[in-house]
Amino acid sequence: VQAAFELKTQLDKFEGQMKEAQQIVHDRTYELENEYYKNRRLQEELLHFRRKTERLKKMEMSGSIDEIMVEEIREYKEILTCPSCKVKQKDAVLTKCFHIFCFDCIKTRYETRQRKCPKCNCAFGANDYHRLYLSA
Template identity: 55%
Template sequence: MRSCQETIRDLEKNLETRKQEEAALLNEIEVTGQAFEDMQEQNSRLLSQLREKDDAHIKLMVERVKLQQSQKVMLDEKTVLVQQANVLQEQLDAQVMMNQKYEETISLLRNSVHILEKELSMMHQTLDAHKRKTIESAQTSADLKLHLDRYHAQLKEVQELVAEKSEALEKQNFKNRRVQEELKNLNRKLERMRKLEMASNKDEVLLEEIREYKEILRCPACKNKQRDAILSKCFHVFCYDCLKSRYDSRQRKCPKCNTAFGQSDMHKI
């Protein structure tokens, strides 16, 4: 009987120990499970961050390829613009030299006209003096009259030549102004290309370019309204109100090149 009681006590002690071990084991399992859940949650976050980084990396690679393509296009455009600017500059230099030759020719012709006018004046004086002479000087007077007529004819020819050269010079100057305007526009384009290459904020450069284009579209006379009319005489463009105002006030010359125009030369565009 006593032995059975001791055995029971030992079993009860073992049972209590087993229960404590079981409780500790259950607690450890619970802690381990929570740690496992935390680790799974952390792994999920890390996987999400990794996917986001991969997406961002792919997006950056695509943007880089687009930027490289855009830079290549801009470099090609810049090369073309530089070539056009060089060609226009060469044309402008040649036209400037031609203008100088025209001006020298006109200067020489004007000097000739001045000399002929002086000689003509002297001939008039001599003719008047000889008219007062006797009949003996009649032949001399006739000769002087012949010379005078000849000088008149020469003077008329020189004056016509001066007028022709002056008109040619005016046309050449108009061509020069057109070339200078084209060269100025090309230089503005080149400057915008350089700014676009160097600028960190492309939007600011594009906004500046839009502002410049709007400025080009404004009437150069009033600086306010949009260009909507052209002069067929010189092909300069202004707003129709400015041209109509100049026509009505009898200031019927182009505000840019001073070419005279009539009502039939004004056309809306």
């Protein structure tokens, strides 16, 4: 009886340690995922600033303001165009990663069970995409 009681206490102790270890793993995984998404955001921001720097260098070297303005307008239109289909304007956001696409592309991906963001592969569900209203 005494040995069974000791084994039971050891089992409880080990279960407690296992739960603590599982919680630590869960917390570290969560932190790692957050750092991964922060890193992705910073990489996207870096790419944006590099493009902006290139545009400014072109402006310095180029003499024609009209050409620069046309190029800038083209770039802004590209920013507002869905990167998935490259046809429609962006009008929906994935709330898991905050990437923006046209609603039709996101809805099609959801309906065809391709439920991952085309940019970062973040999984999304039915309640994770919403219309986005951009107005002038």
